[in-house]
Amino acid sequence: MGFARTCSVALVGVEGVVVEVQADLEPGVAAFTLVGLPDKTLVESRDRVRAAVVNSGAEWPQKKLTVGLSPASVPKCGSGFDLAVAAAVLGAAERVDVAAIADLVLIGELGLDGRARPVRGVLPAVLAAAEAGYRRVVVPQSCAAEAALVPQVSVLGIRSLRQLIAVLTDAEIPDEEPPEPPGRPDPMLAGLVVPGAALGTGLLRGPAGAAAAAGGGPGGAEGLPDLADVAGQPLARRALEVAAAGGHHLFLSGPPGAGKTMLAERLPGILPPLTRQESLEVTAVHSVAGILPPGEPLVGAPPYCAPHHSATMQSLIGGGQGVPRPGAVSLAHKGVLFLDEAPEFSTRVLDALRQPLESGHVVVARAAGVVRLPARFLMVLAANPCPCGRHTLHGAGCECPPSVIRRYQSRLSGPLMDRVDLRVEVEPVSRSDLLGRGGRGEASSTVAARVAEARARAADRLAGTPWTVNSEVPGHELRTRRRPVPGALDQAERDLERGLLTARGLDRVLRVAWTVADLAGKDRPDALDMAVALELRTGIARGVPLGPGAVR
DSSP, X not given: OEEEEEEEEEEETTEEEEEEEEEEEESSSOEEEEESSBOHHHHTHHHHHHHHHHHTTOOOOOSEEEEEEESTTSOBOSSTTHHHHHHHHHHHTTSSOHHHHHTOEEOOEEOTTSBEEOOSOHHHHHHHHHHTTOOEEEEEXXXXXXXXXXXXXXXXXXXXXXXXXXXHTTOOOOOOOOSSXXXXXXXXXXXXXXXXXXXXXXOOOXXXXXXXXXXXXXXXXTTSOOGGGSOSOHHHHHHHHHHHHHTOOEEEEOOTTSSHHHHHHTSGGGSOOOOXXXXXXXXXXXXXXXXXXXXXOSOXXXXXXXXXXXXXXXXXXXXXXXXXXXXXXXXTTTSEEEETTGGGSOHHHHHTTHHHHHHSEEEEEETTEEEEEXXXXXXXXXXXXXXXXXXXXXXXXXXXXXXXXXXXXXXXXXXXXXXXXXXXXXXXXXXXXXXXXXXXXXXXXXXXXXXXXXXXXXXXXXXXXSOOSGXXXXXXXXXXTSOOSTTTTHHHHHHHHHTSSXXXXXXXXXXXXXXXXXXXXXXXXXXXXXXXXXXXXXXXXOSOOOXXXXXX
């Protein structure tokens, strides 16, 4: 009779729960029983672990074997428990020291030949282990860099079960030959990426991503589309700058070909790099989703996610069979979520965005459990004025009946649009702007520098609070403790009385005004800043300059 225990981690969304893996050997007919609410993939680990142990040169115990995963009430899924199960079985069979594995956290899949294969979600799993007080973690070599991002944790990367046995028994560590000849893709990395899962999700690659991860340079990373490529559109460009500086949601409406998509695609290039904490949050989400690029363990640049308008509720919000998986709103956490052709999305899908827009997270409830996923993103909506797109063009021959136009525009519900801070009409590009006769617009690097300065000013002002950008500050705080200069709210109060603004809309105008003031280097927003915020919100001209240079 033998007993051994070790630990692994079960992921529920992007949060981890430390699981104690117990192995018990008793005399009787040879059998392998796995208990503790495992899913199909985890049940199959019985065959993987048995073959891996035998092919690693160890003897499989010919006794009644029971492996329990505690707490039994937590659903457990995936192949990341293989290493822990194998270690517990070897400990119960007295092949390795029981005390040596008792305080270890083992995460990884085993191949039939005993090689350790990478799994998704290593970063949030190691974070959960560190929070629970564990300081030693064993992962496959391919995931060691990702696990090493967690401070104060000793990470051991192994290539096979043979190497793990050698480490635990103080024997000579065997060398493992690479699975493929040099120059060929490593099939071991297939466990890190889900095919097709990254469609519509943009992450910086190569030098630009490395520079952002290192914290170098305020936006405008090499390899991203440049804002200078956009012809004309001074109002939309300024709205883009304000949105980036304060984290405000943006709605772009205009005819086809005016540059709405080009503007949205260039928004990540003027956002500042992620902080260390933000990078860990974003990396954890992408690791669980299976779209973390191999060889780049830390996401340093704001993600950009642009789902197609046929996206389902589950793909946008999160869900799926079994334990819910992150959707587009979580993949865009701390980045940009761009919904092109917004009226073509399902109304139910769009209205489901109302909760994460306010709270910064989404709660997905399924029969298998309830998952809370981060969703603090900057949303950009783009839409045509009517189905044919020519409604706002003079002499363009729009043939859409008024009822069709109203029905098309009403697909974006009032409660959803009330949560959008900036609403901009994108005008058709003039001939002179298109041919470059008016000169090129500012480059992304120039705008990104102003955005970084404005965000630094806001961060200094909000130091010691739970907020980092103006869009996160509650309205009550802005109306009581952080009021603008006297008289600045007069126009906004009149718009509130006339019904042009709701109570939520007034709070959002105040947030935008603070961002405009930060871009202008002011300590508090004045009447001019409030007028700019009102015009960007309502579209009603207030007699203030809205060109790009006006923000300075």
